[in-house]
Amino acid sequence: MGRTPCCDKKDLKKGPWGPEEDEILINYIERHGHGSWRALPKLAGLRRCGKSCSLRWTNYLRPDIKRGPFTVDEEKLVIQLHAILGNRWAAIASQLPGRTDNEIKNLWNTHLKKRLLWMGLDPLIHEPFNPWGPTTAPRSSPATRHTAQWESTRLEAEAHLSKKSLFFNSPPPLLKPDPDYFLRIWNSEVGESFGKSNQEAKSECQSLISQASSSMKCGSVSGVTVDVYPNIAGSSSSTPKSNRIEDPIDASFSSCSNESEDSSDTALQLLLDFPINNDMSFLEDDNYATPPQC
DNA sequence: AAATAGCCCAACCGCTTTCGC
DNA sequence: CGCGAAAGCGGTTGGGCTATT
Numbered sequence: 654m655g656r657t658p659c660c661d662k663k664d665l666k667k668g669p670w671g672p673e674e675d676e677i678l679i680n681y682i683e684r685h686g687h688g689s690w691r692a693l694p695k696l697a698g699l700r701r702c703g704k705s706c707s708l709r710w711t712n713y714l715r716p717d718i719k720r721g722p723f724t725v726d727e728e729k730l731v732i733q734l735h736a737i738l739g740n741r742w743a744a745i746a747s748q749l750p751g752r753t754d755n756e757i758k759n760l761w762n763t764h765l766k767k768r769l770l771w772m773g774l775d776p777l778i779h780e781p782f783n784p785w786g787p788t789t790a791p792r793s794s795p796a797t798r799h800t801a802q803w804e805s806t807r808l809e810a811e812a813h814l815s816k817k818s819l820f821f822n823s824p825p826p827l828l829k830p831d832p833d834y835f836l837r838i839w840n841s842e843v844g845e846s847f848g849k850s851n852q853e854a855k856s857e858c859q860s861l862i863s864q865a866s867s868s869m870k871c872g873s874v875s876g877v878t879v880d881v882y883p884n885i886a887g888s889s890s891s892t893p894k895s896n897r898i899e900d901p902i903d904a905s906f907s908s909c910s911n912e913s914e915d916s917s918d919t920a921l922q923l924l925l926d927f928p929i930n931n932d933m934s935f936l937e938d939d940n941y942a943t944p945p946q947c
Numbered sequence: 948a949a950a951t952a953g954c955c956c957a958a959c960c961g962c963t964t965t966c967g968c
Numbered sequence: 969c970g971c972g973a974a975a976g977c978g979g980t981t982g983g984g985c986t987a988t989t
Contacts, residue, residue: 669957669983691974707975708958743977758978759956 666700670709674699678706679714712753719751723760731757732765736779 666674681697687710688696690703699706712718723731727749734745742754742761749757769776 667959689974702959704960704975705958712957740978754977755957762979763955 664700665702667705670713674701675709675714678710682710682714712755717751718753723752727752728760728765731760732769732779735761735765 677697677699681693685696687693687707690707692703693699693706694701694703697706701709730749731745734748738744740758742758746752746754746757766776769779773781775781
């Protein structure tokens with residue numbers, strides 16, 4: 654009673670793709686699009702499983718794939734995103750144009766994880782290992798920790814917005830409050846990663862929107878009074894310049910007419926600008942790639 | 948020069964989610 | 969609403985390459 658195979662395994666080729674196969678696949682997709690992956694191999698004349706074709710295209714042949722080694726900026730971004738999203742490689746990849754989930758997964762497993770270990774950081778939770786061994790209190794799961802991190806980040810975002818709201822009330826009124834701001838955060842990759850269904854997220858957004866509107870006046874959101882001057886803006890010295898914009902909030906307000914994708918990126922950028930527990934300056938250290946000598 | 952170990956990454960496997968009927 | 973098919977996704981593997989002995 655097994656699951657039905659994704660394709661007829663008889664007479665199908667497996668293993669590495671040859672240049673001729675690549676050419677056939679590229680030519681077919683350029684002419685017809687991929688359509689149904691299941692049907693593609695037959696139509697294109699390939700002796701491959703549809704899934705294999707899909708993978709080959711997504712991970713290797715797609716024209717927008719960026720090849721070559723990861724830059725330090727990209728590595729930093731992967732680490733930061735991993736701290737927020739966990740092993741959600743596709744979600745992480747969506748923030749690195751031209752990089753595939755497979756590539757990022759490999760980067761993490763072969764390089765970044767080891768580097769964190771060398772730094773004495775637990776790659777699951779991005780925090781130092783407890784030198785005293787397991788505590789009596791039950792340790793929270795990675796998922797719980799990511800949830801907690803998101804909650805904390807969200808509160809900081811709200812605080813940042815509250816801070817900005819002070820400027821909204823000050824003349825000249827160059828900036829207009831955007832009640833969609835939290836909506837965009839919640840609808841962004843990060844919001845989705847929080848593990849809620851869209852319906853739940855949207856209803857939560859409605860609540861946040863109203864709360865955000867009130868925060869424009871009083872600097873208190875979600876029923877929690879927060880510091881309206883958190884050390885946020887100046888805390889991102891380790892954030893890659895190439896991935897940063899001048900001020901995510903300002904940018905989001907000044908680009909209200911942009912596509913939602915831009916908005917999601919902006920919201921995510923705001924999150925990335927927050928300090929995550931560990932200092933990542935080691936990535937720029939020439940010695941970071943070598944383990945500490947015993 | 949040969950053998951071995953370790954690293955890297957493309958590809959596969961199988962589970963989960965989404966979609967269409 | 970339930971079911972099956974298709975696609976998406978993350979974990980794992982295997983083979984090629986390089987470094988070391």
